[in-house]
Amino acid sequence: MKNTILIGACLLFAQQLVKAQSSSYKPVEGKIMTEWAAQVTPENVHREYPRPQMTRENWVNLNGLWNYAIRSKGQAVPTSYDGEILVPFAVESALSGVGKTVGKDNELWYNTTFSTPKKSRNDKVILHFGASDWETEVFVNGQSVGKHKGGYDPFDFDITDHLKSGKSQSLQVRVWDPSDEGPQPRGKQVNNPHGIWYTPVTGIWQTVWLETVPEVYISGLRNASDIKSKRILVTPEVAGIVDGQQVKVSAWKDGNMIAEQTVNPAEMAKLTIKDAELWAPGNPVLYDLKVELLDGKKVVDAVGSYAALREISMAADENGIQRMMLNGEFLFQYGPLDQGWFPDGLYTAPSHEALVFDIQKTQDMGFNMIRKHVKVEPATWYHACDKMGMLVWQDMPSGDMGNGWEMKVGVLGNQSDRDRTPESEAIFREEWKEVMDDFYNFPSIVVWVPFNEAWGQFKTKEITEWTMTHDPSRLVNSASGGNFEMEGTKITGDIIDLHNYPDAKMPDPEIFGKDNILVLGEYGGLGLPVDGHVWQQKDNWGYQSFKNQDELYARYAGLIEHLGKLVEAGLSAAIYTQTTDVEVETNGLMTYDRKVIKFDVSKMKSLHSPLYNK
Template identity: 80%
Template sequence: MKKTLICGALLVFVQQMNLVQAQDWKPVEGKIMTEWTEKVTPENAHQEYPRPQMTRDNWVNLNGLWDYAIQAKGAAAPSNFEGEILVPFAVESALSGVGKTVGKDQELWYNTEFASPKKSIKDHVILHFGASDWETEVFVNGVSVGIHRGGYDPFEFDITSALKSGKSQVLQVRVWDPSDDGPQPRGKQVNNPSGIWYTPVTGIWQTVWMETVPSSYIAGIRNASDLESKQILVTPQVTAAQAGQQVKVSAWKDGNMLAEQTIDPNGTAKLTIANAEFWEPGNPVLYDLKVELISGKKVLDEVGSYAAIREIKMAPDAEGIQRMMLNGKFLFQYGPLDQGWWPDGLYTAPSEEALVFDIQKTQDMGFNMIRKHVKVEPARWYYACDKMGMLVWQDMPSGDMGNGWEMKVGVLGSQTDRARTPESEAIYRTEWKEIMDDFYSFPSIVVWVPFNEAWGQFKTKEITEWTENHDPSRLVNSASGGNFEMEGTKITGDIIDLHNYPDAKMPDPGIFGKENIIVLGEFGGLGLPVDGHVWQQKDNWGYQSFKNEEELLNRYAGLMKRLEELISDGLSAAVYTQTTDVEVETNGLMTYDRKVIKMKAAQLKPLHDKLYQVSVK
């Protein structure tokens, strides 16, 4: 009886201490915040299942308050910590509760404990990280279980052998991120932010989670489709597959099974969908998938997924101008340049609601596409685009800058490629391949963009062709904004992409449109700083600034009228800069804190609807 009372009192004490710690956490003050900031708590920080393309019931979310320390690079694991950090928010962000910079000469250490997972003797425990920037080493009970280098791709480690007996396990993480002092992909992060360059993001910035799996288990799924045969193609990846095991794949809609096939673990299921509907904006039809690893009649492992049937291709119109074709039809693609930054969370949206908000507002405004600019989002962002019918162009995050730049005839960027070191090239290739592989199954992604404006651009022809060969199911925009490799009038890749501020222009279709799709990859940049909703009170920046919303809308309407003319002449897509203000940039359709929408959806949607109705021969 006395022992029970002591244990009960101890449990209450621990719960009270956790509550006190949670109450001590608060966002770092001093900058503007979104409306979701005040809703964030250590208990509710991104609790959604982080991998919608491959779901399991048996998982544990490890987000919350962890210990942290910043110390010299190469020092031993710390025994004392400086305070607590809210995972998954980067240490520089307000929502981390820390708001400190790290830099190339220091490392960020994390420390936490988690309850020992329930498992059989043959089960394995997999520890997952949505993303951590940049070099991440993971220790479980003092044992290094692996090192990952890459700031944008998910990774995992099998930690089974490092677990010990007892009720809890110790998890420590070491992160080193040199930001723009290193050659790695880092997007717009710099140590000294200004203009179009922003605050560094160091450490864990997406969900950390854990799952228990059997000794043979489904480790991955690659979903594709074939429009002509109306088939969904599912290729599973099975770890430690044994003789006699098979994989059963079934497709479902509204609770009804539409097709089923059993294959070998290294095979591809081809599910023919009767009366199939194609995925597209306005009709984003998704089919649920069930993937089971079986031995005889016994189900060893099971995951849920989904897929769509859709096709993106290049084909000429009646005038011989190459067009961007979705499911065999021309659809003008128009969307904003979306940087994916937040004043409170930097790379990390404050919540799932906030993450979806930007997509929903973009859709409400009448856009049908988003160009995700030199950043990769959590898988749930693409899941939302899949469900909502939003097309996505996905950039590779830039890095290893240093190129010169000059313009040729006002149309094409011309310069020599960057001379990267073997280490830099290997880092780029590894992460770009991982990004393409990890996000391959999201039907919303229709274009890969390996380079932007010659930022760290190298071996353009080779990298573009490698990208095309690695994923022939999508279009490739080799160099958004310039530095094209040409053979005659043919540019490497599928697309010729011009950047022009502020006016809408395009390359001559008579010269360039016979071999490549013509797009306006960036334009606009119309600025309107809104007092009380800016990152800093002075020295804000825009390509062209206006005094009020009326002036801004009138100028924008003129741009849309010009776009209509260009579509008729051969333009297939355009990207307006940009979704929101970001730090000192004030070119957004919305303010950085998302509290002011500068041009209302009711004003923009009629302008955009006309773009999709332009007659093309």
């Protein structure tokens, strides 16, 4: 009886402790919030598995309340902290519980502890970060385990040798982010937010997690497909490989194995899929994969994944105009410019439900594509696009601005490339490669966009041609909005991309259509501020503002009517600005807090449907 009472008392104390930790957290007040913000707690914050393209069961989520400190740049690990921060929300965000700016002269420090992972003697423990902006150094039990530079790509460290005996381990993280005062990719972040430039995002902004793996383990997968041979192609990477070990790759559909092959590590498995279905909007067929590392008959390691049969290409139509082809057929691609910002979490959605909400509403309105604009999302976002059948154009986040651009005869941006330092160039190249490699497996991504509107654009021909060589399976839009490298009428890359506000226009098909895919990379920007749902009460703007939803819809319907004529004339894709309002921009399909949809969803779908039948 005494033991029962003692156990009960311990459980009650633990429950009270958790409740006390939760009650100590609250978002920063003063900004509009999404409906999901009220549901965020330290215990439930982003608990979903963060790497859907390579899954394991043995993992631990480290999101929650950590300690934080803002200190002058260059100081040692702090001995005291300023308060608590909710990871993985950036320190400037409301949902972090902090809402402070750091700046280039300071560093943001984190401190937490985690339980010693259960593992066998030779197992390794890997510490993963979905993303942290920008320069991140990680300490385990007071020892530095490594540094990472890059705000948008996932990274990890093997911390096995830094673990100590006992039940608990300490973790400190140092982050430095100069925002727009440094040369690094940073997208729309600036220290002085205004217009189309938004609040800085400093520090951890995606899930932090631990994974236990065997001494020899599957460290990566590269999934592709060949629709002509109806094959899924899987190339496994194995860390610490031992002679004689092999990898068995199998494909599954509805719980049934439909193909398998055993190959040597680093050798490509080619799985022929009987009765294969091609992935496309409206038919997002995915095949589950199981990848097992074998030592004889013993399974040393195993991961889950998935793949699709999908091909993106270009080909001339009956008029000799280059068209964007999906699985060998022309499909007009139409979607919003998607910035991926939230008023409460900034770069980080309040929850997975919130993250997927934007994709779902976009699809409900009849769009079949999203241009992810100068930001990279968590892997779970692309996984949702894969499952829902949403095409994605992926921008590289811009940085090291300085050069401008100007319109030339209403068709092309014309500006010389920026002269960037060797350090700045190296930072860009390294992170662009990492982004392309880390998100290669997602079939929803069909276009890479290395540059936008000459923002920090440099060595355009070289970067574009490298991008095309590094991933020949996708199309490349070298410079969305202009500032192209040209030889005659041929643009470097596959696409010529015009930006025009607010009306729909296109590059001249007679001049450019024989060699390039014709795209309207941005247009629209029709604004409607909704009282009670704006970032600030005054000085909001859109490219053209309206008084009510009826006026807004009437103008938008006129844009679509003209857009349809451009599709018939040779336009392959268009992007409307934008998915949601963002800070002082009020030109979204939805308000920034996602509480007001400015357009009738069913009317929008009916309006868009004819575009895909041209």
